[in-house]
Amino acid sequence: MKYLIYFGFSFFLVACSANKTTTQVPLQNTPSTLPVVISEPEKTQEKELTKETSEIVMTNTSEELVNESNPQAETKEKNLDEPHTLWNALLQKHVSDAGHVNYKTFKTEKGKLLSYIQVLNLIYSNTNFTSLSKEKTLAFWINAYNALTVDLILKNYPIKSIKDIDKPWDKRFWKLGNKWFNLSDIEHEILRKMDEPRIHFAIVCASVSCPKLQNTAFTPSNLETQLTNATKEFLNDPERNELSVNSIKISKIFQWFSKDFKQDGDVIDFLNQYSDVNISAKAKKSFKDYNWNLNE
Numbered sequence: 001m002k003y004l005i006y007f008g009f010s011f012f013l014v015a016c017s018a019n020k021t022t023t024q025v026p027l028q029n030t031p032s033t034l035p036v037v038i039s040e041p042e043k044t045q046e047k048e049l050t051k052e053t054s055e056i057v058m059t060n061t062s063e064e065l066v067n068e069s070n071p072q073a074e075t076k077e078k079n080l081d082e083p084h085t086l087w088n089a090l091l092q093k094h095v096s097d098a099g100h101v102n103y104k105t106f107k108t109e110k111g112k113l114l115s116y117i118q119v120l121n122l123i124y125s126n127t128n129f130t131s132l133s134k135e136k137t138l139a140f141w142i143n144a145y146n147a148l149t150v151d152l153i154l155k156n157y158p159i160k161s162i163k164d165i166d167k168p169w170d171k172r173f174w175k176l177g178n179k180w181f182n183l184s185d186i187e188h189e190i191l192r193k194m195d196e197p198r199i200h201f202a203i204v205c206a207s208v209s210c211p212k213l214q215n216t217a218f219t220p221s222n223l224e225t226q227l228t229n230a231t232k233e234f235l236n237d238p239e240r241n242e243l244s245v246n247s248i249k250i251s252k253i254f255q256w257f258s259k260d261f262k263q264d265g266d267v268i269d270f271l272n273q274y275s276d277v278n279i280s281a282k283a284k285k286s287f288k289d290y291n292w293n294l295n296e
Helices: 002-019 043-054 082-094 103-107 110-125 134-156 183-194 197-201 220-235 267-274
Strands: 037-039 174-176 179-181 247-250 284-287
Touching: 082 103, 082 110, 082 134, 103 110, 103 134, 110 134, 134 183, 134 220, 183 197, 197 220, 220 267, 247 267
Parallel strands: 247 284
Antiparallel strands: 037 174, 174 179
């Protein structure tokens, strides 16, 4: 039933957009021309999804989801989590609690993944982005990044590593408004510019040494808790970080993005906010080898 609602919602928004011109409004703290993420499905799949969507009749109100200038919409915060329900269902079905992804079964439902990406596009292309809170914006882009990463793997599966794909983070498979974007753009030009270092433990690179793909979608109403839990879980996983009072052997994520973790001190200050161990400021530091094998 949830899928029928979202397919119907997509149809409703398509009908609306046919009758009016939507002005793209940039996200706060992001480049001035950023519109919306949308995957570019194969033509045959796109036709099938469009046909299926057009056969569904919309039975509930959608303006409260897309028009945040409506005062009533602010009283229904939970509605802002609902667009991610389809993604959440896919994660629950194809991702284990340990973060292992069953790409074989995920591939059998690629149509639903594309539908989720289309729903995100439709919702946010009809939303005044400047009215979005940081939580709503972060939840959208984190989920989008992870969904597009899974889409990238499925386009090339079976593979042993994301690095088997030529320049995987530079592939422009997804369209943002009138512009083609890649995963690198979303990570470096959007998410990292939002001054939230914990995003590094929420977005995934489909690899063993990356933070695990959470099997629940990120939502605005739960974002703070989700980011904190994901950070603690990653830091205190001995396979990804080895922490003690006087010595730390940590993920190369802290080397590659070191400046992101120095907003309120140094890397050790950041670690001590979420670590189970109280690390000395004089602790010896080294970095672990990175395992790029697929996270399946």
